[in-house]
Amino acid sequence: MESKKINLETTCPNTWCPGCGDFGIMMSFKQAVTALIEAGTPKENIVVVGDIGCNSKIADYLNLNSFIGLHGRSISLAEGIKIGNSNLKVFVFLGDGACLDEGISHLIHAAKRNTNITVIMHNNRLFALTTGQFTAVTPKGLKTRSTPEGSIEEPLNPIELLIASNASFVARGYSSRIEDVKNLILEADKHKGFSFVEVLQPCVSFYNTIEFYNERVYYGQNPNLESKESAMKLAREWNYNGEGRIPLGIIYKTEREVFETEEAALLPKVRNFEKCLQAHL
Ligand SMILES: Cc1ncc(C[n+]2csc(CCOP(=O)(O)OP(=O)(O)O)c2C)c(N)n1
Ligand code: SF4
Structure with a gap:
């Protein structure tokens, strides 16, 4: 029997700049989702959560259930x-600005809790939609709209941060390595627990890397x-400034209790306890 074609396209016009690394990430994700659906995951069980x-x-460009939230x-x-429906496979897409500036406390706490979701951080190392301001991972010395004399801060190393925050799966990909990013997304999905996948992504308009x-x-x-x-040793090979080689792949992975399972048991x-309280009121 001929298999039904999986259609992930929408009619929404794509407004990414030609050459943007976001195209590669979307291609990797489409391939990963296609593989999941072909292996038996119902399409309606896949949820994309977008940020700002x-x-x-990406949430507008994919014919999948999606929800877009506030920045960070x-x-x-x-x-x-x-937590509401643990049968769903939940993939979050957000930028380094949202993830490591506005939303950094949410990131750390979700990693600590070990909620079984996959976070895919597009790391172009600046706030791109607002035309390029510095973020926590902008290299020292880079001139941006908000650092006209060059950033005077050392960048944060998100891989180190996630390992230290007890994330149970930490990986790094590069948007031009489409097949590899697809495989990292599939590995992250397979992992039971909080998965963080950083994808290095050139912004051809404001920081072409x-x-x-x-x-x-x-x-x-x-x-x-x-x-x-x-894992920390590997993470420290590159300090997000100019020096060093940049390791890709799975950097850290461990098994531990998943938050929503523990919470459901509670x-x-x-x-x-609520009933007892009401009886005494
Ligand atoms: C709380 C909040 N702060 C700031 C903004 C303004 N804003 C909208 S998009 C954006 C840049 C997004 O940068 P990033 O999250 O790194 O994603 P990118 O555009 O680089 O993919 C900013 C600062 C906002 N919408 N909400
Ligand atoms: S501004 Fe940068 S990140 Fe945004 S679409 Fe253009 S190239 Fe991509």
């Missing part, structure tokens, strides 16, 4: 969706994926 920014337009708040929304990444990325190997020490007890 160039990256989050999409991770909390995604946690709510997953294509050549920079092409010269530096390589597939890093953590000899013991469950070791935070060796609910009957909490409901019982």
